[in-house]
Amino acid sequence: MGKIRVLIVDDSAFMRKMISSFLEEDHRFEIVAVARNGKDAVEKVKELKPDVVTLDVEMPILNGIDALKEIMRVEPVPVVMLSSTTKEGAENTIIAMQYGAVDFIAKPSGAISLDIDKVKDEIIQKVYHASKVKKLNLRFDSQIVKSPITNVDNCSKIEKSVTISQGFSLSKKIICIGTSTGGPRALQQVLTRIPRDVDAPIVVVQHMPPGFTKSLADRLDSISEIHVKEAQDGEVLKRGVAYIAPGGFHLKVVKVGTSLAVKLDNITVPRNGHRPAVDVLFESVNELLDVAKIAVIMTGMGSDGTEGLKKLKQSGEVRSIAESEETSVVFGMPKTAIASNKIDVVARLEKIAEEIMKMMSK
Structure with missing residues (x-):
């Protein structure tokens, strides 16, 4: 079985380096590329077709949410978000999960977490599990608000x-x-x-x-x-x-x-x-x-x-x-x-x- 090909996306060079080094220590992963903003990420996803993407939420040019939407539109791939634990970061993470992200990792201390090694094992585990997700189930239904049920007598057949x-x-x-x-x-x-x-x-x-x-x-x-x-x-x-x-x-x-x-x-x-x-x-x-x-x-x-x-x-x-x-x-x-x-x-x-x-x- 081949290695799990990962694209690392973060506007911080420090964060890109640390996440890459964590994953490269594990023989199951191969870092195919890094990207510094959402626009770069979308282009590299289309070109390289990685197995998993780690995606920062807060980035310039094209932020993580908009990049995620575009990735799910053009080339659905399992995405693990990296987010700050601020109120805004949490809100954006929830939106990302509803637009197709498989999972997320909370950065220990802000956008540039010098103590990112605290979540090293979590990063490895979640990227590995993300690689097992069926891409068929990643596409997001754009009809966010669903009609509530008013009649339960005509339910369609279940499995x-x-x-x-x-x-x-x-x-x-x-x-x-x-x-x-x-x-x-x-x-x-x-x-x-x-x-x-x-x-x-x-x-x-x-x-x-x-x-x-x-x-x-x-x-x-x-x-x-x-x-x-x-x-x-x-x-x-x-x-x-x-x-x-x-x-x-x-x-x-x-x-x-x-x-x-x-x-x-x-x-x-x-x-x-x-x-x-x-x-x-x-x-x-x-x-x-x-x-x-x-x-x-x-x-x-x-x-x-x-x-x-x-x-x-x-x-x-x-x-x-x-x-x-x-x-x-x-x-x-x-x-x-x-x-x-x-x-x-x-x-x-x-x-x-x-x-x-x-x-x-x-």
Whole structure:
């Protein structure tokens, strides 16, 4: 197998040199070129057709967002963004993820991070995993705002389903969604299709570091009918609201009287390297004995969510959905969940909201 051919794009010569040296130390990578701005990057992508691009967000002439849009238009390729952790940097990163970037790396200390070696292992890992992404799933659908579902009786055929013989007997319901790599775009496709009058709260775990989940929630809120927000400790869950776990915190759902509330936990250790973790969310929801649950696992590396799903399925009223391989940017988490035989429906990304609403109506 040949080496993974990487194009490094950054306006800082120091950053270009450091990222190149990190990757060149690993025998799996070959640096085919470097570029100092977005315009140069687009031209080199067309000419060299690299396997992966690392792309700085903030650059002169053509910034990272505009360069990404052009790359996805002319020559789709897996892109890993490098971003500052400022509010503006986080917002731009979320936009980049929704325009086709596979993943991102937060620079430790600003645009020119002299301590970039702190994320050396993360750079190597994420560039490697990006090289495994199917280019077919990188193209961005320019129709950013999707029409919400108003009729769930005419849903098109899905890839795999099992017969759900009876509806939920419990009146109180909760929708739980877990995702990782490729998740921001997947969440956009799903949450923008959920109608504002959905009769349940939605809790979301997206693997993402601190400082970025607020921007993700704000972005999704601006294009969705439902309200989307970053979850806060102790708040009572409301129907028609999606709560995204803050980076660095496990999100648990607990009973407070007759209501459901958020419990954030930054003390419990990460689960399989993740905090928040989908398994932790699912396990907490499993304790809610008088609540019907819909569990959704979408694109992402690894197997987070499967163990929690197994516990969910042992008791209570639970329906489960996994994203299909055809639309997953990374078919890791859904694949493991499907292999557990605990998934009721496997659906293409654009059909997941329909399947959720079908389950809600049963």
